[in-house]
Amino acid sequence: MTPIRIALVDDQLLFRQSLAMLMQGEPDIALVLEADNGDSCLKGLAGLSELPDILLADMEMPGMDGIELSEKLHQLYPSVKLIVLSVHASERLIARMIDQGACGYLTKNCDRAELMTALYTIRSTGYYLNSRVLNAMRNVSRNITISPKNLTGVPVALSKREKEILHLICKEYSTSEIAQRLYLSPRTVEGHRNNLLQKTGRRNTAGLVLFALKYRLFETAY
Structure with missing residues (x-):
């Protein structure tokens, strides 16, 4: 099985390093890029010979944040699938990010098993929407x-x-x-x-x- 190529974007160094270590322990995952905000992510993507399959990005970062990064990805690298990884669980924010093009939304307190499930599911189906995200989308749409x-x-x-x-x-x-x-x-x-x-x-x-x-x-x- 071809490894899933992953880019990781988060300004919290300790969190990013911990997640990178987790990724490096997975035989079917290849971590190809780390960045601390949207600007450095786009520069890194421009220098890669092969784009990542999935990009994991925080919402709040200095400079270009996750919201602006999602727009840039859609314009410049539409094949790269975005998973938002955030401390925020606002239903309106979740629905907004899915509407803007994110393929999944996870909170930072998710466990390793769900993260891996999200990565493999997105490779298979193109998206991963857990019950929290589906409920958020449903509730926001109820009006x-x-x-x-x-x-x-x-x-x-x-x-x-x-x-x-x-x-x-x-x-x-x-x-x-x-x-x-x-x-x-x-x-x-x-x-x-x-x-x-x-x-x-x-x-x-x-x-x-x-x-x-x-x-x-x-x-x-x-």
Whole structure:
């Protein structure tokens, strides 16, 4: 198995060093970059011959913080998946970061097992949303009143196939699993996923889940 390439961005030196040591003890993880804020992270990324798969970043850092870094990543390195790792657990902040393009959000008191689960899940499905994050997304979206069983009120028209694929994405199926279940090729599934991203204006798979929650598309998806 090809190691997951990780970049780690946090201004707290002791925390960053501890997390780096944890990463270095994992045979399927390759720590390729450490940085203390968004500015040094972007400089480091520019000097790499191969980009990381996943970037773990704190929210509050001197200079360029995690919020601005997420914007820059989307513009410059859209293939790099962002996990926010923060002491803050505000539901509005969590939903905002997922809406801006983060593929996951973990609090700094999460344990090693959940961190590893997040990394492997993101490599497989493109996102990791634990119960805390899903609840935050759901609660922030509750002020929108939309029928839970149909697309009434949804600002875009989705085809039947797109709805099927979005439903399976929300159930954490990988591209290959969706392809097998619907008797499609992985390339066809990716094509539908890209169409969903374009139609909904979302940046990644986690954003599609937020879209489905916001418009209550699937009553039993979560």
